[in-house]
Amino acid sequence: MAQAPTLTDGTVTIRAHRADDAQGAYEQSQDPLSQRWTTVPVPYAMEHAHAFVGEFMPKGWTDDSEWGFAVEVDGRYAGTISLRNEGSGRAEIAFGSHPWVRGTGAIERALRLMLEWGFAEQGLQTVVWYANRGNWASRKLAWRLGFSFDGTLRSWLPHRGELLDGWVGILLHDDPREPRTTWLANPVVEGDGVRLRPFTEADVPRVVEGIGDAGTQYWLAFMPRDPGEAEGRAYLETVQERLATNHTITWAFCASDDDRLLGVVGLYRMDVEPEVGYWAHPEARGQGLTTRAAGLAIRYAFETLGLERLAAYASAPHAASRRVLEANGMRPTGIQRNAARTGAGEVVDLAGYDLLATDVRT
Numbered sequence: 001m002a003q004a005p006t007l008t009d010g011t012v013t014i015r016a017h018r019a020d021d022a023q024g025a026y027e028q029s030q031d032p033l034s035q036r037w038t039t040v041p042v043p044y045a046m047e048h049a050h051a052f053v054g055e056f057m058p059k060g061w062t063d064d065s066e067w068g069f070a071v072e073v074d075g076r077y078a079g080t081i082s083l084r085n086e087g088s089g090r091a092e093i094a095f096g097s098h099p100w101v102r103g104t105g106a107i108e109r110a111l112r113l114m115l116e117w118g119f120a121e122q123g124l125q126t127v128v129w130y131a132n133r134g135n136w137a138s139r140k141l142a143w144r145l146g147f148s149f150d151g152t153l154r155s156w157l158p159h160r161g162e163l164l165d166g167w168v169g170i171l172l173h174d175d176p177r178e179p180r181t182t183w184l185a186n187p188v189v190e191g192d193g194v195r196l197r198p199f200t201e202a203d204v205p206r207v208v209e210g211i212g213d214a215g216t217q218y219w220l221a222f223m224p225r226d227p228g229e230a231e232g233r234a235y236l237e238t239v240q241e242r243l244a245t246n247h248t249i250t251w252a253f254c255a256s257d258d259d260r261l262l263g264v265v266g267l268y269r270m271d272v273e274p275e276v277g278y279w280a281h282p283e284a285r286g287q288g289l290t291t292r293a294a295g296l297a298i299r300y301a302f303e304t305l306g307l308e309r310l311a312a313y314a315s316a317p318h319a320a321s322r323r324v325l326e327a328n329g330m331r332p333t334g335i336q337r338n339a340a341r342t343g344a345g346e347v348v349d350l351a352g353y354d355l356l357a358t359d360v361r362t
């Protein structure tokens with residue numbers, strides 16, 4: 001096929017690139033996210049943009065190597081999407097939006113138009129998605145479109161002279177074009193002078209202090225030993241990963257009038273036996289803050305998520321942790337003997353608790 005067809009869903013149009021898209025392509029390639037997550041040349045000059053829209057994209061159509069489309073919304077250039085022809089009914093999807101259109105769902109619409117065209121008109125059977133590990137916006141979009149998430153390929157994606165770990169997923173011709181799995185949310189929840197909220201980069205130092213503190217290290221043996229910034233960042237990545245895989249809803253908690261992280265509360269193992277858990281930054285202990293934060297998470301579990309039962313486990317000798325659960329009305333279910341270890345390697349009993357939706361209603 002010599003040129004991209006023009007396709008529209010009434011809101012978003014995808015079409016062949018034009019010379020006057022160069023300015024938008026130039027602006028898009030200055031954006032830090034585009035530079036971080038794609039292989040655009042850095043620095044990116046206006047000549048790159050002219051060559052991209054005038055030569056590189058048209059050439060993909062003439063030699064059938066890449067079917068690229070400009071995305072247009074309200075008459076304005078909004079990004080570039082493509083299917084790279086891998087032969088034998090296979091293609092790789094690629095996409096990048098101009099910052100002005102992010103968060104509007106426009107790129108998702110554009111990708112749906114392109115995918116249906118590729119499956120119907122190019123006879124595609126399998127479309128593969130790759131992203132550099134950590135590109136959550138890309139992963140969420142692929143998930144929304146119905147791609148599977150099939151894991152991480154170590155040192156696979158070339159990126160400015162390096163090989164980065166790559167996430168990979170697949171969409172088949174006959175797959176439903178909708179999420180295959182549950183992606184949990186950790187929205188802001190507020191009450192009792194406490195706020196549960198998603199994490200931000202700014203939380204990393206406080207997370208490092210909180211998980212590295214002697215008390216946390218003693219009672220939570222699974223925490224990384226002697227954590228530094230890398231472990232703090234890895235903690236935040238794990239929070240995202242567990243939301244994306246229906247495992248755990250983790251919030252940072254803070255005071256209503258101060259955004260500084262005071263601790264963490266989570267609803268763990270959502271797909272198996274939902275369980276409330278928490279830790280507090282050393283500055284926040286002894287003030288009832290964790291009890292209130294756990295209370296908000298417990299209420300969210302029953303009232304918003306509609307759970308029937310919530311479990312909790314604390315090391316039996318850990319009085320403060322048990323107090324958080326008991327103050328929230330959780331009921332003892334028994335002791336599991338020698339079921340846990342402290343960070344110092346001592347074997348301890350585990351105290352079980354639970355709370356049922358029917359307990360809360362009465």
Ligand SMILES: CC(C)(COP(=O)(O)OP(=O)(O)OC[C@H]1O[C@@H](n2cnc3c(N)ncnc32)[C@H](O)[C@@H]1OP(=O)(O)O)[C@@H](O)C(=O)NCCC(=O)NCCS
Pocket residue numbers: 033034037038095096097098101102103104105106107108130131132135136137138140141240
């Ligand atoms: C990928 C891209 C096209 C997605 O655009 P978009 O769908 O309009 O959406 P946004 O960028 O607003 O983010 C999509 C979702 O990811 C989420 N997200 C973004 N960054 C995140 C992060 N660091 N952690 C967790 N979630 C994140 C957003 O909250 C949003 O979720 P929501 O819609 O449920 O609120 C756009 O971000 C982009 O052009 N990025 C640069 C180029 C790129 O990465 N291309 C893909 C290469 S594989």
